[in-house]
Amino acid sequence: MTSKRKPAHPTAEHAPLQLEHFLPYRLSILSNTISQAIAEDYQRRYDISVTEWRVMAVLARFEGLSARQVADRTAMDKVAVSRALARLVEAGRVSRSTHDDDKRRSVLGLTEAGWTMHDEVAPMARAREREVLAKLDAEEQRWLTRILDKLLEAERETGSGER
Amino acid sequence: MTSKRKPAHPTAEHAPLQLEHFLPYRLSILSNTISQAIAEDYQRRYDISVTEWRVMAVLARFEGLSARQVADRTAMDKVAVSRALARLVEAGRVSRSTHDDDKRRSVLGLTEAGWTMHDEVAPMARAREREVLAKLDAEEQRWLTRILDKLLEAERETGSGER
DNA sequence: ACGTTATAGTTACATATGAAACCAATAGCA
DNA sequence: TGCTATTGGTTTCATATGTAACTATAACGT
Numbered sequence: 001m002t003s004k005r006k007p008a009h010p011t012a013e014h015a016p017l018q019l020e021h022f023l024p025y026r027l028s029i030l031s032n033t034i035s036q037a038i039a040e041d042y043q044r045r046y047d048i049s050v051t052e053w054r055v056m057a058v059l060a061r062f063e064g065l066s067a068r069q070v071a072d073r074t075a076m077d078k079v080a081v082s083r084a085l086a087r088l089v090e091a092g093r094v095s096r097s098t099h100d101d102d103k104r105r106s107v108l109g110l111t112e113a114g115w116t117m118h119d120e121v122a123p124m125a126r127a128r129e130r131e132v133l134a135k136l137d138a139e140e141q142r143w144l145t146r147i148l149d150k151l152l153e154a155e156r157e158t159g160s161g162e163r
Numbered sequence: 164m165t166s167k168r169k170p171a172h173p174t175a176e177h178a179p180l181q182l183e184h185f186l187p188y189r190l191s192i193l194s195n196t197i198s199q200a201i202a203e204d205y206q207r208r209y210d211i212s213v214t215e216w217r218v219m220a221v222l223a224r225f226e227g228l229s230a231r232q233v234a235d236r237t238a239m240d241k242v243a244v245s246r247a248l249a250r251l252v253e254a255g256r257v258s259r260s261t262h263d264d265d266k267r268r269s270v271l272g273l274t275e276a277g278w279t280m281h282d283e284v285a286p287m288a289r290a291r292e293r294e295v296l297a298k299l300d301a302e303e304q305r306w307l308t309r310i311l312d313k314l315l316e317a318e319r320e321t322g323s324g325e326r
Numbered sequence: 327a328c329g330t331t332a333t334a335g336t337t338a339c340a341t342a343t344g345a346a347a348c349c350a351a352t353a354g355c356a
Numbered sequence: 357t358g359c360t361a362t363t364g365g366t367t368t369c370a371t372a373t374g375t376a377a378c379t380a381t382a383a384c385g386t
Contacts, residue, residue: 014278016223017285019237023292024198025217026311029238031194033318035187049342054188060179068364074182075192079344082366104351104364115177122180129186135317136310143306147299148189154298155196212372231334242374245335267334267381 038128042121048091051076052084053121059094059110060118066105093117201291205284211254214239215247216284222257222273223281229268256280 019025039050048056051074058073059065065073071081085108088094093114099105110118133141182188202213211219214237221236222228228236234244248271251257256277262268273281296304 014223014282015285016281017220017288018224019217019220022288023295024194024201024288026315027190027194028198030311030315030318031187031190034314035191037318037321038187051342054182057180057182060177061181066364077344078365079367080342082364083343086366102352102364106365118179119177122178125180125185125187132186132314132317135314140306140310140313143303144310147303147307147310148193150303151295151298152189152193152196154295155193155200158200214372229334240374241335242337243372245337246373249336265334265382269335 034132037132038125041124041128046117046121048117049084049087051080052088053125055081055084055088056093056110056114056118057122059108059114060122063109064107066099066107068105070108088114197295200295201288204287204291209280209284211280212247212250214243215251216288218244218247218251219256219273219277219281220285222271222277223285226272227270229262229270231268233271251277 035050039053042048042053043050054074054076055070058070062069062073067078067081067085070076070085071078074081076084085094085096085106089096091113092111095109095111095114097107099107136144198213202216205211205216206213217237217239218233221233225232225236230241230244230248233239233248234241237244239247248257248259248269252259254276255274258272258274258277260270262270299307
């Protein structure tokens with residue numbers, strides 16, 4: 001009797017997820033699309049990855065950080081930072097020396113070449129961000145900021161702790 | 164003269180990005196944190212990845228899809244789908260046969276075991292989503308939905324086209 | 327029918343990412 | 357001091373992911 005074949009018994013009894021309305025899914029799509037779009041610009045042009053760019057961005061703001069501090073500020077794990085740094089130093093964009101008082105720590109900073117690249121990429125990144133934001137009106141933009149603040153803050157408390 | 168050493172000449176001349184206020188960065192953190200938190204639940208318990216779960220979710224809603232159609236509905240690329248399916252079929256959670264009229268196409272669906280698992284995971288996923296959303300008040304939730312709709316819609320138009 | 331082009335899906339290769347093991351140096355403390 | 361626990365950082369290994377190449381089948385135009 002109950003055998004129409006195609007939709008068998010789905011929806012009703014099983015309450016399947018509707019992916020397109022599922023928050024984590026939507027966030028993930030949006031995040032990837034946007035990061036992708038923005039990164040595309042410099043990825044090819046400078047042969048640099050998103051993680052490497054993030055490292056450069058914090059070093060632009062804070063001279064002399066250690067790898068650990070970079071990891072904290074980028075929310076990347078230390079392995080990722082280590083690898084990014086290896087490439088950046090190799091490429092001559094970041095300088096690395098050893099801390100005087102603690103020889104485990106490295107002391108990091110942008111080189112001249114690093115600064116040059118930074119000064120070209122940063123405005124590009126900001127411009128792309130503006131393009132995305134331009135799709136929202138002023139009120140929506142305010143709400144978005146507020147909502148992200150709130151969710152990120154909440155997750156920070158919940159989500160375990162280390163990194 | 165201009166050599167105080169530490170903050171060298173940053174901020175002023177170079178206008179570095181403030182990562183913690185940069186939209187793509189914030190989205191990426193949030194998306195990862197949330198997906199991670201939700202996935203954690205079933206990852207370990209069922210030994211299944213996010214991509215595999217997404218495939219199962221669409222097959223729960225639409226019986227008999229082809230791999231291509233799954234790819235479209237999950238925004239995954241066909242290689243990722245192919246791999247996810249290989250594992251799912253192997254694990255006995257998804258059944259795969261060949262389309263009668265077009266022997267290139269596969270015809271996919273959840274097996275009994277697949278349904279059983281689905282019926283356990285789907286409510287969990289929804290519960291986790293609610294937990295996240297609970298951090299926002301009703302008004303914020305409405306805005307979030309609206310903003311995501313708008314941005315996703317906009318990106319869909321812009322962002323190239325294939326997949 | 328026949329050759330060309332397009333489509334569904336898989337495989338191969340190269341690169342990225344995460345977890346755990348590991349080395350070196352420092353901090354704590356008996 | 358001397359021993360143990362911690363911390364900064366790198367290396368290793370296993371797994372994941374993306375791109376391009378490839379196979380099989382179907383669609384199209386003549």
